[in-house]
Amino acid sequence: MKSWLIILGAAITVLNYAAHSAAEKKVVCYHGSWSVYRPGDGKFEIEYIDPNLCTHVIYAFVGLQYNDDVRIMDSWNEIDKGGFQRFNDLRKRNPSLKTLVAIGGWNEGSASYSSVVNDASRRAAFVNNIVKFVGEYGFDGFDLDWEYPAQRGGAATDKNAFSLLLRELRTEFDKHGYLLSAAVASAAASASLSYDISELGKYLDFINVMTYDLHGPWDPVTGHNAPLYAGSNDDGLTVDAAIQYWINQGAPREKIILGIGTYGRTFTLTSSSQCIMGAPANGAGNSGPYTREGGTLGYNEICEEQSTWMEVWDDQQKVPYACKGNQWVGYDNVKSTLYK
Incomplete structure (x- = not known):
């Protein structure tokens, strides 16, 4: 890890x-x-x-x-x-x-x-x-x-x-x-x-x-961490x-x-209009104020910002992700954790 x-x-x-x-x-x-x-x-x-x-x-x-x-x-x-x-x-x-x-x-x-x-x-x-x-x-x-x-x-x-x-x-x-x-x-x-x-x-x-880090900003398109x-x-x-x-x-x-993992993997979208899995991305998302690492947001950082992001549930993969402008993050929440 x-x-x-x-x-x-x-x-x-x-x-x-x-x-x-x-x-x-x-x-x-x-x-x-x-x-x-x-x-x-x-x-x-x-x-x-x-x-x-x-x-x-x-x-x-x-x-x-x-x-x-x-x-x-x-x-x-x-x-x-x-x-x-x-x-x-x-x-x-x-x-x-x-x-x-x-x-x-x-x-x-x-x-x-x-x-x-x-x-x-x-x-x-x-x-x-x-x-x-x-x-x-x-x-x-x-x-x-x-x-x-x-x-x-x-x-x-x-x-x-x-x-x-x-x-x-x-x-x-x-x-x-x-x-x-x-x-x-x-x-x-x-x-x-x-x-x-x-x-x-x-x-x-x-x-x-x-069972995490399965996808991340090293990939050319958005994909969920787990x-x-x-x-x-x-x-x-x-x-x-x-x-x-x-x-x-x-x-x-x-x-x-x-x-x-109590964190999410983040991407910078090529187009902010594509808030989807598999959207073209230009590398890591912005760093958070606590973890200070591009491509990663701690769950504490996600919780603080969640109300201003658009959250989407992917029912095939049984996980959530969220977008704000050209920023994309895939993470676990209570619902996905219960499925796991």
Whole structure:
């Protein structure tokens, strides 16, 4: 999950696709630690998190050190300001809540992880360092967000090596009762390169499928960030197709978490008269006052502006989008989330 995509205010919520019973269902939320630096009303402190909305919360991100150790990305925020401790203290307000910390993200890339996991001795050191880190800072578990094995500078052998890493982490985590999860590419074209999916299902407690960023301003025409189903002129990159692929490849249904981003993808329309899916576009839409990233609007920014935009419901794809002048944004709302 790209670092500027995860929570554009608080958390990306991901929901169990299927579970054996209501008691087992999970609502997993990612907290983007950098949101504390956003200006004005966009600033988001750990204490703003409602610990009763999620069953699991994940602190994003830590990184990888040169010596195969876990790297704290912002020591002032995480240690001096007590970010890790304050995050884990959310359990005082909800003792059933589970806290995890995520390593990686889009900006971390792939090459450094690839070099570690393909060397058995370095992989063993990395596993031990992760176990130590989780215990030292009091988390309930660890989330791997390597984007992506065998891609973006990684090696073809990453696919198998990632499974080995998970197996070795599972062995050590079981000694301590820690949770193990991973954020994974959703679409078949990407996931098939990176994962032995049936193996992942053996070792992970749950699998966070990143069913968003399926379309965006890198495309020449408008398309929704996360359409549930394909439209008549769509390319088949949909949430449903991704989840069905993971199931068909052997991922246990009860471990699949369907990702829902609390942000929208924006475009600048070639013609402001074409407020439709598939309209010609000239790149990214304008940046918002909080996220300050062209092509993206946080849900908080969308909510503030929604009354001045024209909202359209696409009944084929089961998602909304909205237009204002030459600006176009596709996002999720309550209705689309309920469908998902």
